[in-house]
Amino acid sequence: MGEAVISGATVLASEAESGTTNFLVPNGTFFFILAIFLVVFGVIAKFVVQPVQKVLDERVRLTAQTALDNRRAAEQDAAAESEFKQELTSARSEAGGIRDRSRAEGRQVADELRAVAGAKVAEEVRQASENLEAQKDGLTPTLNASVESLSVALANRIIGVDGGR
């Protein structure tokens, strides 16, 4: 313990005195360290920094892609929404048109049927009155003819005379 050399300065001094190497002067170790580091550098450049940079770029690209997809999806959603609203409006107006048209058609049909029925009624009334007229015409002479005899018979009954029967 006592003879142990502790401080670098002491080592340096003792080595300088004894003529051994100064540890602050580089030696052949330099080249071996350099070679080892160049190997590490080569491996890291090829197997670490390149793939990591690729990963980072890829991640940036994916993020941008996702943002773009999101925007596009939102746009499509908005477009679908407005298209839906438009379709709904046109369908509503179409339905209103159809309703109006059918109401008008129904009214027309009703009017037509009413007109037909009115014509039929008028025709039947006319026929009935014609019939009545014809019956009247047919019955009037007969009744006119029988008025005389009926009058005579009635008068005879009143005065009690048997009219020659």
Add this chain to the structure above:
Amino acid sequence: MVNAILPVSSIEVGHHTTATWLGLTVNTDTIYATLVAAAVTLVLAFILRAKVTSTGVPSGVQLFWEAITVQMRSQVQSSMGLSLAPFVLPLVVSLFVFILVANWISVLPLQYTSADGATLELLKPPASDINFVLALALLVFICYHAAGFRRSGIIGYPIKVTKGHVAFLAPINLVEEIAKPISLSLRLFGNIFAGVIMVGLIALLPTYIMWAPNAIWKTFDLFVGLIQAFIFALLTILYFSQATETQDAHH
């Protein structure tokens, strides 16, 4: 042999076990610790490679790398833009993670006793070796100057660096340019080396009280290691942005 959990006062600071490889003297303990740090970093990298996903839930390892990459990318983007020097981002990410792991592995209190009876740390922080910090700082130095030459031309870049904003400050600009790699390396070295010295000093305390300052110091050392790794990466970006800016691009 790992024989102790608590540091003992026989820790030697600034001493390395050495060997001769390819005719070069190397500090084997630094290389060993650096290899461990590199292995941890590479395992994390390969785990990411195997499980990286952009659409699924990212794993913890991926989040770790992503957080660092995002942070460094925003730093690079705000100071110089990504397109000027595309290798800056992987460079600073590697520097940050490598230095961070290298600083943090030394928190493990692993020690062994060498053949001659000295107690040594199994995993010394590599940044407490001047070779480690110089290798990284000089690599950064060369790279940002290369980027500067590519941006401003063979002739234009040295003129721009020397002249700076006003011509008469040229000597100061040159000193600043030389100071950059030195300060970059020695800042990291000093901070981590200080941590090693602190552990050595704390180890002088009696064993029954030593654990408390040791625990506190090691916790703080984690923070220092993180901050130093971040500063190293941040200054790298700063030097790159200074080297690649053009006269008309001043804000």
